[in-house]
Amino acid sequence: MHVEPHGTQEELKGLERGEKNATRSRRLRVLILALEGWTAPAVATAVGLSRRACQDVVRRYNERGLAGLDERRGRSRRPVLSSEEEAALRERIEAGPTDPDPDRVCTLRGKDFQRVLASEFNLLRSLTGVYRLLHKLGYSCLRPRPKHRKADPEKIEAFMREWPERIEQIAAGRPGKRLRVYFQDESRFGQQGTNTNVWAKRGSRPTAVRQTEYEYLWVLGAVCAETGHAEGLLSPQLNTKIVNTFLELFSATVPEGEHAVMVWDGAGFHTAKALAVPENITLVRLPPYSPELNPIENLWHYLKSHFWSNRVYDDYEALEQAAMDA
Known part of the structure; x- marks a missing residue:
């Protein structure tokens, strides 16, 4: 892999020794090995990245120098729910199962929330995505403490x-x-x-x-x-x-x-x-x-x-x- 001479091999090694960010340190190691004449597959094996990822590091360095090693920020993701929808979902979670229909269960499971999101919020999510959303909102599946029905x-x-x-x-x-x-x-x-x-x-x-x-x-x-x-x-x-x-x-x-x-x-x-x-x-x-x-x-x-x-x-x-x- 060809590496542009933005810095000497010794300079890159010095930067690697002082780098505290693990990702950036690994990218510097890719450049150092490439300057030593290692092939892309060999570099990929040594640093634990794919061949294409190593080639991408070298390409970005060739184009932009050390700035090319910085994290690339993509566009921010659109929120899954608006603030109003999020508030409505919180109310739905805390209200628990509806009686008797349509839930027909004593506690809402991941599959139930998946159905609620689809039918009540028009949001299709995998089961993993449902649990991730629930955890993001600050909810966990906890065992309730018994409460007497006559408590005032x-x-x-x-x-x-x-x-x-x-x-x-x-x-x-x-x-x-x-x-x-x-x-x-x-x-x-x-x-x-x-x-x-x-x-x-x-x-x-x-x-x-x-x-x-x-x-x-x-x-x-x-x-x-x-x-x-x-x-x-x-x-x-x-x-x-x-x-x-x-x-x-x-x-x-x-x-x-x-x-x-x-x-x-x-x-x-x-x-x-x-x-x-x-x-x-x-x-x-x-x-x-x-x-x-x-x-x-x-x-x-x-x-x-x-x-x-x-x-x-x-x-x-x-x-x-x-x-x-x-």
Whole structure:
């Protein structure tokens, strides 16, 4: 390949040593090898490009010098969707399947979005193009968190809006005390097992044991996200007496100069008349059917998915040991 003398071979080698852009460095290497008398096929093999791509690098260098090695910018692509269409597609994605027609599915898959784009937006795209568009818009296929149908969005919003004022009121009634907010909840763990994801070969359907026996225990926990202070209790049953025992034991762990604000749900054993609340604890009840406001729920999910799933437990003692280990 003929190379015009825009620069000496040593100058090109010096540029290659100082070049940080990998693409431009490879193009300089093409020129250097061509100046050494290498053929186009040999250069292509050495640098990992096609023969035609190497010839194109030399041609552009011959015509424009070092400027010919710069990236060539083509015309900008026309957006797949206009801003109005993009907004409409976002609404369609977040609305989910239409009921009952025409979707007839519980969740929209790539093939469904392919049909939606064709029928509602007059846009034909391959399945790969559909997924690329969804990812570009910032969407991923995520598993939703369960939500009770009786949840009241207005009460949940009011609870969050009034939270700072409620904390101030609690603090005002306990001068000299440092408030610590704890989130409390209970979770049942037993031989009615669950399964979690495992690594397996693509296309396979791995199996895992799911136990269906009837021994179980209750895990009670309270966590302060600010300090990391956490307390737990294991019990074969759950009632107001057990909750009182937990509150008594927890109260003894609260430092002298602090006051615990314990956030929990409205379960029956949390509202019973026999409930005994220590003086250094103030209880705050969450709105009904709003577990998303209690982040300790994430702890139960983590323990079940990382420690308690895909396993068999022979008896109560095995459950207790697994709970303590986790």
